[in-house]
Structures are given as C-alpha cells and as structure tokens.
Amino acid sequence: MAIHILPDALVDQIAAGEVVERPASLVKELIENSLDAGARHIEIDIERGGAGLVRVLDDGVGIPATELPLAVQRHATSKIASLADLAAIRSLGFRGEALPSIGSVARLRIASRAVLDGLGLAEAAAELRVEGGELGAVSPSAQPRGTLIEVRDLFYNVPARRKFLRAESTELGHIIRLVERYALARFDVAFRLRSQGKVLIDAPRVDSDPARRARLALIMGEDFAATAIPFERQSGTVRLSGWLGQPEAARATSDLQFAYVNGRAVRDRLLANAVRLGYRDVLYHGRQPAYVVYLELDPEWVDVNAHPQKLEVRFRDSRQIHDFVMRSVHQGLGVVAGVAPATARADALVTHASVQNPASASAFSSAAPLESPPLSLSLPADASLSMAGLAPFAPGSGLQVNEPAPGTEMLGTAIAQLHGIYILAQSAAGLVLVDAHAAHERVLYERLKASMDGASVAAQTLLEPELVEVTPRGSALFAEHALEFCRVGFEIDEFAPGKLAVRAVPALLSGVDAASLIRDVLADLAAEQGAHHLDGVANALLGNIACRSAIKANRRLTLPEMNALLRDMERTLRAGQCNHGRPTWTLLSMAQLDQLFLRGR
Numbered sequence: 001m002a003i004h005i006l007p008d009a010l011v012d013q014i015a016a017g018e019v020v021e022r023p024a025s026l027v028k029e030l031i032e033n034s035l036d037a038g039a040r041h042i043e044i045d046i047e048r049g050g051a052g053l054v055r056v057l058d059d060g061v062g063i064p065a066t067e068l069p070l071a072v073q074r075h076a077t078s079k080i081a082s083l084a085d086l087a088a089i090r091s092l093g094f095r096g097e098a099l100p101s102i103g104s105v106a107r108l109r110i111a112s113r114a115v116l117d118g119l120g121l122a123e124a125a126a127e128l129r130v131e132g133g134e135l136g137a138v139s140p141s142a143q144p145r146g147t148l149i150e151v152r153d154l155f156y157n158v159p160a161r162r163k164f165l166r167a168e169s170t171e172l173g174h175i176i177r178l179v180e181r182y183a184l185a186r187f188d189v190a191f192r193l194r195s196q197g198k199v200l201i202d203a204p205r206v207d208s209d210p211a212r213r214a215r216l217a218l219i220m221g222e223d224f225a226a227t228a229i230p231f232e233r234q235s236g237t238v239r240l241s242g243w244l245g246q247p248e249a250a251r252a253t254s255d256l257q258f259a260y261v262n263g264r265a266v267r268d269r270l271l272a273n274a275v276r277l278g279y280r281d282v283l284y285h286g287r288q289p290a291y292v293v294y295l296e297l298d299p300e301w302v303d304v305n306a307h308p309q310k311l312e313v314r315f316r317d318s319r320q321i322h323d324f325v326m327r328s329v330h331q332g333l334g335v336v337a338g339v340a341p342a343t344a345r346a347d348a349l350v351t352h353a354s355v356q357n358p359a360s361a362s363a364f365s366s367a368a369p370l371e372s373p374p375l376s377l378s379l380p381a382d383a384s385l386s387m388a389g390l391a392p393f394a395p396g397s398g399l400q401v402n403e404p405a406p407g408t409e410m411l412g413t414a415i416a417q418l419h420g421i422y423i424l425a426q427s428a429a430g431l432v433l434v435d436a437h438a439a440h441e442r443v444l445y446e447r448l449k450a451s452m453d454g455a456s457v458a459a460q461t462l463l464e465p466e467l468v469e470v471t472p473r474g475s476a477l478f479a480e481h482a483l484e485f486c487r488v489g490f491e492i493d494e495f496a497p498g499k500l501a502v503r504a505v506p507a508l509l510s511g512v513d514a515a516s517l518i519r520d521v522l523a524d525l526a527a528e529q530g531a532h533h534l535d536g537v538a539n540a541l542l543g544n545i546a547c548r549s550a551i552k553a554n555r556r557l558t559l560p561e562m563n564a565l566l567r568d569m570e571r572t573l574r575a576g577q578c579n580h581g582r583p584t585w586t587l588l589s590m591a592q593l594d595q596l597f598l599r600g601r
Contacts, residue, residue, distance in 0.1 A: 009133045012074065012104035013158060019101040022165060023050025023154060024174035026106075029098035030149050031182055034058035036079060036091045039146065039189060040205065045197040049168030050175055051154050051518040059146040062114035065126035071110065072130050074100045092264060102151055103130030105158050109150040111143040118127055121145055132157045158549045173526065174202055176473040180219045181265040184258050184292055187212055193472070198474045199497065200542060216243065216292070218498070220256055222469040223249065224290055231332030238297045238321070240328045245290030247333070252547070255523045256290035263294075268312050270293065274322045278329025295325065300497050378491050409566065410570050411585065414562035420554035423562045430589040436551045436565065439584040443568045445546035447508055448488060458507035459489040465501040468515045472498065474522040481525060488542055492518070512549050520548045 006014075020026050027044060027405055034042050037060025047053035062518070063071055070076050079091040102108055113125035125143035127134040155162035172195055179193045179201050187206035194200065203219075206212045217225035220243075228243035233588060245256065259271045271293070279289045303314040315321045409435070412427025423434040451458060470478065475498055478485070489506030502514045509517070524544040557565075569584065594600070 009104065012100055012133050019097050020105060020154070022174060023054060023171050024178050026050075026098075026102050026151055026154070027054055027056070027175050028178055029055070030056040030151075031101070031179070032092035033098065033149075034060055034147070035182070035186060035189065037061050037147065041190045041192075043192045044175075044179060045174060046193070048171060049165075049171035051162070051165055051168070051171065052152065053447055054151040054154070055148070057146065057148045059144075062147050063110070063112040064114045064116065065112075065124075065138055068110060068112065068126060068128040069135060072099045072103050072108070072128065072135065076100075090262075098134075103135075104133040105161070106154045106156065107131045107152040109152075110147065111149075112147040113141075113143045113145050113234070115145065149486040169476070172476060173473060176476060177526075180471070180473065181258060183215060183263055184219055185263055187215060187262050195476075200476060202497075213294060217469070219471060220290065221471060222258065228290075228292075229332060230326070233324075233328035233331065235324060237296075240293060240295050240325055242291065242293035244293075244332050245328060247279065247289070250283055250287035250289050251520065251523060252281075252286075252288065253523050253526075253587065255526050256286045257288065258292045260294045261304070262296055262299060264304060264313070266313055270315070270322055271325060272317055274325035275329050277326045279333065281330075282333055291329075292326075293329070295321075376448065403426070411566040414559050414566060415556055415596060417562065423557070424564070425562070425566060429532070429592060430587055431592075432585060432587055433565075434566065434569070434585040435572075435582070436555070436557065436562075438582050439569050440548075440565060441546045441550035442584055443565070443572050444508065444549055445542055446572045448506065448542045448546060451489065451506065451508070459491065459504040460507045460509075461491070461504045462502065462514075465495075465503045466514050467495060468500040468502055468518050470498060470500055470519060470522060473526055474519065475500075477522050477525050478518075491520075506545075509545070509549055517545065517548050521545055524548075533596065 011208065018030065022047075027046075027050065031042060031044070034056060037058065037260075039058035039060035041059045042056045045055040045057075072561055074097060099108070099110070108130040109127060110128035110130075111125055114122045116122055125141040126138050127141035127143065128138050155165070176193065179191055182189075183201065183203045184189045190205045191201060191203045192199065193202075201218070203215050204211070206215055213225050220228070224243075224245055227246050227249065229246070230241075232241040233239070254272075255362075257272065257275075259268060259275070261268070261271070275291060275293060276288070283289060301316045303316075333572055364484065386449070391436065410427070412425040412429075412432050414423055414425045416424045417436075418424055423432075423436050423439075425432040425434065475494070478492070478500060481496070482492070489504070489509075491504035492500050492502050495501035500518065502518065504513070507516050521544045524547075
C-alpha cells in the first residue's frame with residue numbers, strides 16, 4: 001500500500017483511543033473542562049453506565065457562540081499559548097483533544113452561555129451538535145450561564161470499541177470512583193452525580209471544617225473521617241497535607257488511597273510508594289493504609305504531560321520529592337498520633353530541612369533501624385496463669401472447642417502458638433506448623449459454601465437492625481450484588497442513601513462485627529470488579545467473608561481452640577490451601593528435624 005495521508009475523521013478516531021477509553025474517561029475530560037472554566041457547581045447525569053448518555057452541566061464562564069466550532073477542532077485550546085506555558089501547566093486540561101475526540105465516536109451536543117470579558121453575561125446561549133465527527137450549524141439555545149455537554153451513544157460508529165465496554169454496573173463504578181476523586185480534590189465545588197435519575201453522590205460546596213469532614217465521610221466513610229490524622233508539612237516551596245488513616249484501620253485493598261499533585265488526581269507509583277514507606281513501621285505486613293494527600297509544588301518542577309490520560313506525573317527531582325513525602329507521612333503518624341515509631345524520632349531533627357530548590361536540596365537523614373520483637377509463645381497446659389486472661393473465640397468463629405484424642409490425628413496435638421500467627425502441633429510424623437488465619441479462612445469458606453449449596457442458609461436475626469454507612473460506590477455495589485448477599489445468609493436492605501440496614505447475618509458469623517465486615521467485603525468487590533462472572537460472584541463473596549471473619553494475626557488462642565481448628569482442618573479435604581492459594585500447614589518430619597540438628601537415628 002502506498003504512503004498516504006489519513007482522512008481527518010480517521011485521525012480523530014485514532015486520537016479518541018487515547019482520550020476516550022471508556023465512559024469514565026470522557027466524564028474525566030468534561031469535569032476537568034468545567035473546573036478549568038471556574039465552575040462552582042457541576043452536575044453529572046449517567047444512563048446505561050455512560051454508554052447511553054453522559055451529561056455534564058456547570059456554571060463556569062462558558063464558551064462564546066463564535067468559538068463553539070473552534071472548540072471541537074483538534075489542538076484548539078484556551079489554556080496554553082507557548083512552550084513556556086507547557087513547561088508550567090496550571091490547568092487540568094491543555095491539549096485541546098477531548099471534545100473533538102468525543103465528537104468523533106459519539107453524538108455530541110454543546111450548549112453554552114458565556115461570560116464575556118467586560119460585557120457580562122452573553123445575551124443568549126448557543127449550541128452546536130457533532131455526530132461522528134460531522135459538525136452541525138451553531139443555533140440558539142436556552143442554556144443558562146455555563147456549559148451543558150451531552151454525549152450520547154458512545155462508540156455507536158466504532159462497534160469494535162463498543163464491544164470492549166464492561167457491564168453497565170462496572171462502567172458506572174468507574175464513574176463513581178472518578179467523581180469521588182474530584183470531590184476530594186475540590187472542596188470549594190459542589191458535585192452531584194445521578195444515574196438513571198437516582199442520586200449517587202451529592203456533595204455541596206464546603207465552607208467550614210465540619211462540612212469538610214462531612215464530605216470526607218461521604219467518600220471515605222464515617223470511621224475514616226472520625227479518626228483520620230490531619231497533617232501538614234512544608235519545606236521551601238514544597239507542601240504536603242491531607243489526612244492519614246489510623247494504622248489499625250488499614251485494609252486489604254488500596255481502594256481508599258487518594259493522591260493529588262497541584263490539585264490533579266493521580267495514580268502515581270512514586271507517591272504511592274513514598275506514602276507506603278511512611279507507614280512501614282506501624283503497618284502490619286500486606287495491609288494497605290487509607291489516606292488523602294495533597295502535594296503542592298512549583299508547576300515547573302513537575303511534568304503532567306507524561307501520561308496520555310495525565311494519571312501519572314514526572315518530577316524534576318523525584319528522589320527528593322519521594323523522601324520528603326515519605327518523611328512527612330512518617331512524622332504525621334508519629335508526632336500527631338503519638339505512635340512515635342523509631343524513625344519518627346530521627347525525622348524530627350529534619351522537619352524543617354530546606355527544599356527551596358528540589359534539584360539542589362540535601363538528602364534527608366536515613367531512618368534508624370528497628371529492633372526485632374521478642375519471641376512470643378503460647379505455652380501449654382501448665383501455664384494456666386498466662387492463659388487465664390485470654391478471651392474465648394467469638395460465638396461466630398465457626399470452631400467448636402473440644403478435646404482431641406492425642407496422637408491419633410493427622411495434624412497431631414497443639415503444643416504452642418508462635419508470634420500469635422502459627423500453631424505448633426506434635427504428630428507421630430513430626431512437627432506440624434499451621435498458619436491459623438489461612439486455615440480458619442479455608443474452614444469457614446467451605447462451611448459457608450456448603451450452607452449456600454444446601455436447601456437453605458442458616459441465618460441469625462439481629463435483635464436490632466445494624467446501620468452501616470457506605471460510600472456511594474459501596475451502595476451501588478451492594479445493589480448489584482444484593483442477591484448474592486441474600487444467598488449466603490445476610491438480610492440487608494437500603495435504609496437511606498448511603499446507609500444499609502443489616503437485619504440478619506449467616507449463623508456461622510453471629511457475633512462478628514457486621515458493619516466492618518460488610519464495608520470490607522464491598523471494598524474487596526470494588527477492587528475485584530470485573531474479575532468474576534456472575535456465577536462466580538457468590539463464591540468470591542464467600543471467600544471475602546471467610547477472609548474477613550477468620551482469626552486475625554496476634555489473636556492468642558487457647559490449646560483447646562488450637563486443637564479444634566486442627567480437627568476442623570482434618571474434616572475439610574481442601575484445607576491444604578487458603579482461598580488465596582497459600583498453604584495452610586506444613587510438616588517437618590522427624591528425619592528433617594534430625595538432619596537440621598545433625599542427629600543420627
């Protein structure tokens with residue numbers, strides 16, 4: 001084929017592949033345009049997960065009627081004019097590709113009434129329609145101040161792209177997550193998100209600290225808003241602020257991690273790693289902290305044009321920024337919360353170290369090493385005094401405490417617990433090591449699955465319904481999976497927007513904190529959204545419930561409780577692995593032990 005110039009329509013559709021990946025992508029572009037236009041109220045309406053309709057209405061400065069045709073031309077923008085502007089981006093959008101890209105793969109309508117420089121509000125509004133890249137004529141409209149953009153039938157003319165869209169609920173979940181990010185980025189702007197006419201997010205403008213906490217609770221949950229640690233650190237022109245979740249409230253997923261650079265929501269690996277290292281001395285291995293952090297610095301020191309969707313940024317001196325963020329988080333946790341990790345004491349000496357010029361700033365002092373905790377064993381029968389103060393298993397633990405018949409079981413007889421994590425048992429074959437959490441998780445999963453597969457699931461009705469605060473995304477996920485919750489023994493209904501009423505729980509889980517369990521399960525489902533077919537959702541839900549309900553690390557067990565778990569494992573044929581594929585137990589044979597200690601038999 002000979003070299004030729006591509007037609008403009010095809011060029012626009014190719015460009016749309018970078019800008020409009022899914023409905024949430026175009027919502028992102030439209031919200032950013034609204035914010036750049038100075039909007040203080042933004043309303044988003046969604047139909048069919050955004051594939052049918054995305055409508056964004058704002059009260060910004062608008063687009064003059066004479067500039068509407070230019071607004072849908074490629075690389076047309078009012079936000080930069082020179083290379084110097086590009087080197088210090090202060091707006092969210094700047095490429096001028098969003099509207100033409102959207103118009104090339106959807107039916108686009110723009111209606112706007114502009115604020116004219118020195119002349120006040122334009123006498124009338126105007127609108128323009130674009131369908132598959134074809135521009136219509138500018139015509140009068142009834143739009144008030146600001147801009148209304150409607151995008152209908154996304155990818156109607158690119159069926160190959162449309163078939164890659166996920167289920168409507170999945171696409172809607174991405175949009176909810178996106179609007180949540182902007183709601184946490186701009187407290188001075190009101191956001192309202194509706195889907196099929198139902199309000200999912202309603203976040204009024206914030207003008208006081210209690211109102212700010214209310215918005216934080218709307219997105220992050222009541223528990224986070226009530227206990228999060230506010231912090232602020234500044235060094236030269238670099239400033240980090242926000243809220244840090246308590247270490248003990250850490251989660252298995254990263255769904256409550258929000259980071260911003262100069263007001264731009266990012267998913268940047270450097271920042272995420274720096275915050276994680278800031279938590280390293282106070283966080284249990286594998287857990288994810290919850291946080292909202294805002295990094296502010298001179299725009300010339302950060303390149304926001306490093307990613308097609310501007311989700312990642314590039315810092316001129318990434319090492320210094322990484323260290324500053326890590327130490328700021330560490331100090332925020334240690335000084336404000338009173339956690340006082342070992343490195344916080346060293347960091348206190350460099351709180352005010354200068355970063356006037358990140359390229360020439362001196363490195364922060366290295367963190368002090370931590371001492372290893374002492375060995376902790378739960379000793380057997382004669383240590384009655386040390387065992388007396390231990391709480392028994394919760395009623396819903398799923399373990400029946402009984403005395404084993406020593407020496408006759410495959411997994412042997414429990415003799416001790418190591419570091420609150422591992423059970424040590426003696427069998428005829430040698431030493432059995434059991435991961436208590438992983439093993440209990442598998443036992444619970446098999447019991448829940450057997451109950452679900454039976455004629456009916458045994459449920460425990462609560463004396464009083466327990467109200468559970470959930471985020472908008474959590475509410476939407478519950479609505480999607482309500483049937484699965486019912487199948488495994490929960491009785492839950494939507495009491496009010498953002499509130500679920502739990503009336504019954506599976507009998508195996510009676511006594512478990514239902515509110516925390518349901519919020520955690522919804523968070524897990526959000527993280528795994530799209531990973532399961534409908535037939536597998538119930539099993540995934542069971543796995544999440546079992547993991548959340550199983551024995552936690554550092555839970556001191558009595559010998560009868562340990563033996564009860566060993567017996568339950570023996571009755572569960574698949575107890576050799578937990579639901580995540582990790583082994584639940586292993587055996588060190590007498591021959592292996594003899595070899596370790598160079599003994600001959």
